[in-house]
Amino acid sequence: MSDFILRTKQLTKTYKNHHAVDQVELTIRKGDIYGFIGQNGAGKSTMLRLVTGLGFPTDGTMELFGKDADKSLNEAQKRMGAIIESPALFMNMTAHENLEVHRRQKGVPGVSCIEETLKLVELTDTGRKKVKNFSLGMKQRLGLAIALLSDPEFLILDEPTNGLDPIGIVELRELIKKLNRDKGLTVLISSHILGELYQLATTYGIIHEGRLIEELTLRELDEKCSQHLKIKVDDADSAAAVIEAQLSTTNFDVMPDGIINLYGHLEDVREVSKVLTGNGLIIEHLSRNGDSLESYFSKLVGDGRNA
Ligand code: ATP
Numbered sequence: 001m002s003d004f005i006l007r008t009k010q011l012t013k014t015y016k017n018h019h020a021v022d023q024v025e026l027t028i029r030k031g032d033i034y035g036f037i038g039q040n041g042a043g044k045s046t047m048l049r050l051v052t053g054l055g056f057p058t059d060g061t062m063e064l065f066g067k068d069a070d071k072s073l074n075e076a077q078k079r080m081g082a083i084i085e086s087p088a089l090f091m092n093m094t095a096h097e098n099l100e101v102h103r104r105q106k107g108v109p110g111v112s113c114i115e116e117t118l119k120l121v122e123l124t125d126t127g128r129k130k131v132k133n134f135s136l137g138m139k140q141r142l143g144l145a146i147a148l149l150s151d152p153e154f155l156i157l158d159e160p161t162n163g164l165d166p167i168g169i170v171e172l173r174e175l176i177k178k179l180n181r182d183k184g185l186t187v188l189i190s191s192h193i194l195g196e197l198y199q200l201a202t203t204y205g206i207i208h209e210g211r212l213i214e215e216l217t218l219r220e221l222d223e224k225c226s227q228h229l230k231i232k233v234d235d236a237d238s239a240a241a242v243i244e245a246q247l248s249t250t251n252f253d254v255m256p257d258g259i260i261n262l263y264g265h266l267e268d269v270r271e272v273s274k275v276l277t278g279n280g281l282i283i284e285h286l287s288r289n290g291d292s293l294e295s296y297f298s299k300l301v302g303d304g305r306n307a
Contacts, residue, residue: 003029003030004027004028004029004030004063004066005028005029005030005032005064005065005153005154005186006026006027006028006051006062006063006064006154006188007026007027007028007062007063008024008025008026008050008051008060008061008062008063009025009060009061009062009063010023010024010025010059010060010061011023011024011025011026011047011050011057011059011060011061011062012024012057012058012059012060013043013046013047013050013055013057013058014058014059019210020043020046020210021043021046021047021050021057021210022043022209022210022211023059023060023211024043024047024060024207024210024211024212025212026047026205026212026215027215028154028186028188028203029186029203030184030186031180031184031186031202032186032187032202032203033176033177033180033186033187033189033200033201033202033203034186034187034188034189034201034202034203034204034205035189035190035191035194035197035200035201035203035204035205036048036188036189036190036191036205036207037190037191037192037193037194037197037204037205037206037207037297038190038192038206038207038208038301039192039208039301040192042192042207042208042209042210042301043207043209043210044158044159044190044192044207045084045085045158045159045190046210047207048082048084048156048158048188048190049084050062051064051080051156051188052077052080052082052084052156053073053074053077054084064076064077064079064080064154065079065153065154078150079152079153079154080152080153080154080155080156081147081148081149081150081152081154081155081156082147082155082156082157082158083143083144083146083147083156083157083158083160084156084158085158086143087139087142087143087146087147088146089131089139089142089143090131091130091131091132092130092131092132093130093131094126094127094128094129094130094131095118095123095126095129095131095134095138095142095145096114096115096118098131098142098146099114099117099118099142099145099146099149100114102146102149103149106149106150108149108150113149113151114149117145117148117149118145120145120148120179121141121142121144121145121148121175122141122175123138123141123142123145126138135168136163136164136165136168137164137165137167137168137171137172140160140164140168140172141171141172141175143160144157144160144172144175148179152185153184153185153186154185154186154187154188155176155179155185155186155187155188156187156188156189157176157187157188157189157190158190159190159191159192160172160189161191161196169196173200176189176200177200189201194206194293194294194296194297195293195294198221198293199218201218202217202218203215203216203217203218204216204217204218204221206297206300206301208300208301208302213300213301214300221293221296223253223261224290224291224296225290225291225292225293225296226263226290227263227266227288227289227290228252228261228262228263228266228288228289228290229261229262229265229266229269229272229286229287229288229289230259230260230261230285230286230287230288230289231259231260231261231262231272231276231283231285231286232258232259232260232283232284232285232286233260233276233281233282233283233284234281234282234284235281236254236258236259236260237254238279238281239260239276239281240252240254240260242275242276242279242281243260243262243272243275243276246275246279247262247265247268247271247272247275249262249264249265251263251264259285261289266288269286269288272286273286
């Protein structure tokens with residue numbers, strides 16, 4: 001079986017003359033937590049609606065669980081759980097009663113899934129408490145429980161942290177990590193704040209004015225965003241040995257093109273240079289590199305209004 005959960009090709013959604021989603025080519029692999037980042041109005045919700053079948057593309061195709069024909073795509077969409085916009089919660093009911101209504105609507109057999117799902121989202125002890133008395137974080141977790149009721153393999157969450165306080169955000173992140181780790185769920189999660197999904201997502205897609213302008217792994221993002229010294233010398237292997245022995249650090253990467261990224265020692269540029277040249281190495285390049293997450297995002301999208 002293919003490792004791809006979702007692949008879109010030239011996916012486009014046009015409203016009158018406006019491309020809300022513009023030729024997006026996005027790839028999500030099994031086990032990924034894919035962070036979909038863009039400012040307000042960038043096209044995130046429209047894209048997620050296309051993926052979940054709540055909207056129809058003007059152009060382009062998508063392949064979900066290896067299926068792309070209309071009928072089989074509908075079947076594949078049943079293997080997803082999603083929260084797009086606010087989940088429909090009945091405020092005068094308990095968490096258990098809410099899940100029972102949704103279980104029946106979705107035709108999920110057996111009632112044991114309700115307690116199991118409540119446990120999964122850590123809402124088992126809410127008893128007779130009505131949803132109207134829940135915190136926003138609890139409501140969000142109940143929404144997540146609804147999306148998880150049918151035991152999906154692929155979870156889609158549209159800005160689930162919106163309105164949550166910092167503790168609620170941390171709890172939700174931990175829950176998503178747990179679902180990914182313990183249940184092997186693949187997750188597509190959107191946010192307008194890159195930092196909010198930092199270290200949660202394994203892959204990041206940045207959307208701006210409908211276009212996917214960058215797709216990168218957490219490691220690549222780290223490389224761009226953590227401050228480091230970028231060093232190019234005539235002999236990378238010798239330089240690595242010198243750095244390890246004389247600067248007493250292993251906190252560096254030797255990149256395939258021979259460039260060394262040295263993390264730390266940012267204030268010691270002279271010292272680093274002295275050690276390298278002192279060992280007969282010729283320095284071709286030495287600079288401080290790396291953005292903060294915010295400035296990286298701002299540079300990509302042109303300004304930092306929402307970053
Ligand atoms: P937000 O976080 O503000 O929801 P978003 O990244 O999810 O932003 P979308 O809601 O997908 O962005 O909107 C993308 C663009 O498409 C916006 O310019 C929006 O005004 C436009 N748009 C979305 N839905 C419609 C619609 N039904 N009719 C016309 N334009 C629409």
